[in-house]
Amino acid sequence: MINIKKKNLFMNIDDYCHGVFDSTFIVDKNGNLIYKIGNIDYDNIMLEKVNNYTVNVNNVKYMEFNSVIEAYPEWRVIGLISLDSLTRNLDSIRWLIYCIGIFSIAVVIFISHFTSKKITDPIYDITKAMNKFENGEWPDKLEAKTEDELKYLIISFNKMIYNIKNLIEQIYKEEEENKKLEVESMKTQLDLLQSQINPHFIHNTLNTINYLAIKNNQNEIRELIQSFNGLLRQSISTSKKLITLKDELTCTQNYLKIQKYRYGDIVKLVCNIPEELNNCLVPKLILQPLIENSLYHGIVPKGCAGTIKIDIFPQKDFIKIKIIDDGVGISKRKSTHKGFNGISLDNISERLRLYFGSEYDLKVYSKSGIGTCIEFNIPYIY
Template identity: 30%
Template sequence: MLGKYIRILLRRKRESIYSSLLIYFILFALIPTLILNFVYYSLASKSINDAITKLGNEMIVKVCGELNYFFESVIRVGDVAADNQHIQTALRMDYGSDVALRYSKDLEMDAELYFASFLQPKIEGLSVLGANGGEYKSYDRTFLNQVHKDQDWYKTIEESKGYVWFPPHQGQFANVSDVEREAFVSCGRAIIDKATGEVNGVLLIDINEKVIKDIISAEVGESGYVLILDVDNNVIISTIDMKGKLIGIENIQHSEGKSFTIDLQVNNGEKTSTQSVIATYQEIPVTGWKVMGIIPVKQLNQWGNILLLLTGFLTIVIVGLAVYTAVRTSNRVTKPITNLRLAMGQVEKGDMEVNITTDSHYEEVNELAGSFNIMVAKVKELMNRIYEEQRKLRKAELKVLQSQINPHFLYNTLDSILWLNRSEKKQEVEILVESLTTFFRVGISRGKDIITIEEEVKHLESYLRIQHIRYGDRFQYSIKVQEEALGCLVPKLILQPLAENSIYHGVKLKKTDCRIDTRIEKQGDRIIMIMEDSGAGMTQEKVSLLNRALEGEKIPDFELYGVRNIKERLQILLKEDVSMIYESREGEGTRVTISIPETTSEIANA
């Protein structure tokens, strides 16, 4: 029915390209978008539910493992105390009316229990209650004024064959609590006389409920929670304020470690509330209790609502973009020929920024417009390339001249000559004057851009000799050149700027003495130049940025210390593969390696 209506509408509007494009764009955008959004919503909802459920399962396994490990450590402490030879001996004694002996033994056994409690610092305390009337404890809380043997907990422990675990209870069974409202989890075992095999007392271990709550305090989801249930499925500890009977979980005994959905009724003593939840549980082997993670289904529904809103928003945005695109396309189709004629007139006047954008349904017009754009782009590219090469060459030549006559360097050198002359250090003055003369003579080199490596080395050596006198013993230097490389031609002023960087960004920033070592050798048809200093060095991040910048990457606010000029000049003059790589370690030094093709006489004379 909808398709028939669209066909009739298009038949009436056959001459309206605007309407046709608009309808088709909306249909082609809306239908796939609705399908994709439905699939996305279904898959995303399932993925979120699975992820939250998996997280809950992993959390419960982790919490259960931590609790079991903790309870096992408590049992180990209890075993150490119950099997203690001194405690065994004390429980066999008959004190009669000897108060002094009883008091002395009390102190000794208190100390034994005190040291045993160090094995698990989270234990609140240990108490030993002997059949002979002996009462010992690991902490300074007094015993309650009661006959312990008559208490139900004592009888339960005495009759058991292993450890008995008691859920949280207000106060302590045998001792006076610091705070009456404090809750404690207790466990106990009968103390068997190793000599006779008879029960001669019980061991009681108290654990503050807060310790266990701290272990299970990791929540499952934003509104999930963790419960500890006893063997009868009563909530005994929880991360929220809830205790009571959980109704509806009697038939989950075979679901341990798996997630299941259940309508849970929670009775907190005042009212019963029902909520649909996703639950998972693990049994604590030591106690037989269960650790249960609860995630309310409404929490998952909240994520589903968010996804629904998101997909609806995306649908509106995509349809809106489709309508906008259809309108723009329809408007462009009506004037391609006029735009092409006007553009040709602009190019004839020298305007190379012209670019025709047309989406005409006439194929010939589109091809003509595309070819015109390609032609203009090629002409513009060639003009820009010529302009850029000339600009780089002129800029490089200008920087070469600036480096040849560095007023700051010349001023410092002349100032050093004047100072040394006043100090009557004639030998140093002669060295400086000779080095400065060589420096400028090689630097100017009768206007040539290409010189021999021997001349380049003289230029570098004169610069280093001048700086060595100025800086004293702050650095030492060496220059090693392979004999076969001395006569090779290279662009001038390569090494001196690198040495200047080593001094100002390496030597000056390091408090200790440094070295600058230069090595030049010929490898096949390439010249390898390596300059290495033991200065301040750079971080690996800075080295990476420097090498990326040398490869042409635009990095804002990054200082290249003039090295880019060296590589650009080499690339312009040699027009071949030029490599310039930095290596550095912060606090250890920097190495730069330059690899260039051997310069031919044709390039030198160009």
């Protein structure tokens, strides 16, 4: 026989059952108590079965756990847990679950609201800006606060507003420039119209004088009348604003023939013009005033014979024209002088800008005592 204390035998079970059950009983196969853990007296209780897992002990319901001990197959462990304590724990767990659920829902709502606001606010700002633009007001520049597709939408919207604003400003600017050009065009046409006094009477008179010169064999007078008549016809004609380069040169040569009878052989005209450019169109009376300016303010003040050279040569996108003289230079010349047709250098410069744009302007290069070069470009027009 071996004498062992029960407590030492069930030491491991004792520690476990204290933490799990309210009371624990170890009984043999006949129901005799071998060991007890807890405050319930096994001898005085009546295990009234309520169902397979619940028993009633002294009007208190317990959850029963019944299991065989593997080391001692004839012994069983009966553990009782009060249903009230279980219920209290379940209620605590239930309230904890409710709190966690409510907190989770609140977090989800907050995150959803924050996320939706982050998406809808930029869209609302764009909508507000578009409504402002529809009402005729320029919206303020929008700021992209996100790094998603909305950022590119806002950037594109800002770029669209910027381009539209620049386009409208450019249209206004072009309208103002067109108004100025129209005014200058009217002034130019008025200057041309001032020279159109009784053109038919002048032509008829010149034709009569020419007839008398032919009749009396006055060839010099006839040549003078023909040159003047051709120059006058070209000057007072308003049917064409552009004429061929060949016709413009003819007009210039007629003008110099007339001046020859006044000044003699004081000026020599040299023309360097490719034949393929003869049919190019240029503004009417664009060369004759420049030749006249070179004659009166370059060659005549010089006091001796001089040369006026016309150089015309093609470029890639335009025709370059140069009027070069070996006169006294620009320091003694006036760009505002109005000659035969009342057309000054300033007037020619304005006409070039009017017809072809601001980049087609008159340029004057001169050196006192050496001469002057007047240069300008004409686009190809046929």
